[in-house]
Structures are given as C-alpha cells and as structure tokens.
Amino acid sequence: MTLDRRLTPATDRVALESLCGVIERPAYTPGHAARLVVPLADLMTAPDGRRDRQVNFGADVTVIETRGPWCFVQADLDGYCGWLPEAALGTDLPPITHRVTAPATHVYSAPDMKQPEQASLSLGARLSVTGIEGRFARLATGGFVPVQHIGDQPAPDPVPVAESLAGTPYLWGGNSRAGIDCSGLVQAALTACGIPCPGDSDLQRDAFPAAEDIRRGDLLFWPGHVALAMSPDLMIHATAWVMAVIAEPIPEALARIEAQGGGPFLGIRRPPLAQPAAMP
Structure with a gap:
C-alpha cells in the first residue's frame, strides 16, 4: 500500500x-x-x-x-x-470561541489601539475569547484583538473571503495574509465558510465532485494550480505569474496558462454550499 x-x-x-x-x-x-x-x-x-x-x-x-x-x-x-x-x-487548550475574519489583525497589550501590538494574526486564526472590553476582545492566551476583526459564525460565501486577500503576495506553501499560494487561498476561503478543504490543489481536486458549467464558488484546476470562480467569467487566484492574489477573466487565464505551457485545463469541481463543519 x-x-x-x-x-x-x-x-x-x-x-x-x-x-x-x-x-x-x-x-x-x-x-x-x-x-x-x-x-x-x-x-x-x-x-x-x-x-x-x-x-x-x-x-x-x-x-x-x-x-x-x-x-x-x-x-x-x-x-x-x-x-x-x-x-x-x-498544551493549554482553552475552548476556541472565535476566528479571525479580517485578512489580518493585531494582538494588543491592552484594549487600546494606541498601545503596542504584541503580534499580527491572519485570517482563520483560532481564538479563545474570555470577555469583551469596549471594542476589544480579551484572549485567554493574553492580549486583546479588535472585535471588528473576529467572528463566531461561518462566512456565507467564500468569494468575498478570497477577495479580501487580493494583493497578498504569492508564497509557495503559504497560508496567511503575509503570503499565500493558490491552494492556501482556496482553503482559507472555504474553511472560513465552514467547508472542509484539503491543503494542496491535487487533494482539493479529489475532494469535490466534478461540474460541467462554471458557477460562482466553483474551483478551476490546472496541473499544480487552482482558482476560485467569482462568476462564470471571472476568477480569483494566487498566482506566481504576478506573485500575488489577483482577479482575472477566466477566458484570458485559460489562454495565458496554455500559452505559457502550464498544462491542460483539468476541469471544474464544486464544493458544497452548505456549512457542514462546526465553527469556530
């Protein structure tokens, strides 16, 4: 085996x-x-x-x-x-109550935006919130994050989640606002909606059923690459072509990738619209 x-x-x-x-x-x-x-x-x-x-x-x-x-x-x-x-x-595992829903946020030393930040967290970071002080959430692990940047419910649509990461620099194997790759972007968008998603593009292609027509939220695959359809004609992806997350017309991307020798288009896969995974 x-x-x-x-x-x-x-x-x-x-x-x-x-x-x-x-x-x-x-x-x-x-x-x-x-x-x-x-x-x-x-x-x-x-x-x-x-x-x-x-x-x-x-x-x-x-x-x-x-x-x-x-x-x-x-x-x-x-x-x-x-x-x-x-x-x-x-090994301290307090209950997770929230996730970071903004592209990125800061952990502050006090519930005051003028105080020094202790760390930067990315979309999808899991938090244990123990209380609210003004416009800040107090973390069991120490520090405070803005309440505007966190949530305890799944996002309704992966496309706006992916769009929020537009301009993020491309990073092979990356999974954060500091740097992300094609499969990392797809995983971040889907898991924000409570949809389980593997980490690499080949695993993602195997995880979801094939589709014939392109709809919003579908995944588009090439060898070693994946994009998220924003509509039947527009997609968003993290691409080494410009070393960033960009939106691109699908017909243009198909022609460009073929011309660059990026391999054949492998088809469309359709993640479920429901949110079967527990949040946060």
Whole structure:
C-alpha cells in the first residue's frame, strides 16, 4: 500500500496507533494534543527542512514524535502532516470561541489601539475569547484583538473571503495574509465558510465532485494550480505569474496558462454550499 506522506501520521520511527497493522514502524503512539501558540509556523517535510504548508495561530495538532527541538504533527484542520518547532506549540487548550475574519489583525497589550501590538494574526486564526472590553476582545492566551476583526459564525460565501486577500503576495506553501499560494487561498476561503478543504490543489481536486458549467464558488484546476470562480467569467487566484492574489477573466487565464505551457485545463469541481463543519 502506498500512503500519501502528506496525510500519513508517521515518521521513520513512530506512527499513530491507528496505523498499527497498516504500516510497520518500531513504535506506535496515541499522540498528544497541542495548539499553535505563535502567529504562524511552517509545516515542513523534515526537521529544519522545506516548507510544505503553514499553520496559523490556534491550530490544533496531534504530536506524533518529538526529536530534539522539532515535533512531527498532524493538523486537525485537514490532516496535513509535517515538522515544526516544539517551541511553537502549547498544551493549554482553552475552548476556541472565535476566528479571525479580517485578512489580518493585531494582538494588543491592552484594549487600546494606541498601545503596542504584541503580534499580527491572519485570517482563520483560532481564538479563545474570555470577555469583551469596549471594542476589544480579551484572549485567554493574553492580549486583546479588535472585535471588528473576529467572528463566531461561518462566512456565507467564500468569494468575498478570497477577495479580501487580493494583493497578498504569492508564497509557495503559504497560508496567511503575509503570503499565500493558490491552494492556501482556496482553503482559507472555504474553511472560513465552514467547508472542509484539503491543503494542496491535487487533494482539493479529489475532494469535490466534478461540474460541467462554471458557477460562482466553483474551483478551476490546472496541473499544480487552482482558482476560485467569482462568476462564470471571472476568477480569483494566487498566482506566481504576478506573485500575488489577483482577479482575472477566466477566458484570458485559460489562454495565458496554455500559452505559457502550464498544462491542460483539468476541469471544474464544486464544493458544497452548505456549512457542514462546526465553527469556530
């Protein structure tokens, strides 16, 4: 059996107990729960290796192996596996109540916009809010964020979510306002609406049913690339062509990508309109 390493919670030494009898490893573990306590962390192929994806503040993970200052984890959001610094994780897991709904926000040291900011958080960061002080939400992890930038309900439409990230610089494997790639943009838009979505474009293509005509909210695929349809004629995507998130007419994109040798158009996939996943 060939397992996708991105979704297989196992290193060369240790695997999750659920894989006992499926793959052979020297040891198996139930793992333990942890949460990202830094604004953003790379999820890497090896300790201090290449970035595969990123995880945002408040992301829950299962720790499978700790090796020196590194942990091998599986992200609860989409099952993606990789290495990140142990120092980026905490084991205090207060209930998550909200997510960041703005493209980005700041964590302030006090409920006052004139006070020093402590950190910057991106769209989708998960928060535990313990109270409201004026126009700021107090976080269990410390600090305050503007109430205008957070929410406890899913967004109704992924297209405006993606549009809010227009101009974000392109970053391979990126998942934040600081930098994002094509599949990261799609995942951010869909998960903001409570729609489960894998992290990479090939996994996204496999996750949703095919469609014949292009509608708002559909996903458009090329080899190694995905875009979100804003309408039958317009799409938004994070593209290395201009190294940013842009809106582009679909006919022009089809012609340009073909002319640049980006491979054939692979078709349309249609995520569900309902929000089956729990929020936040």
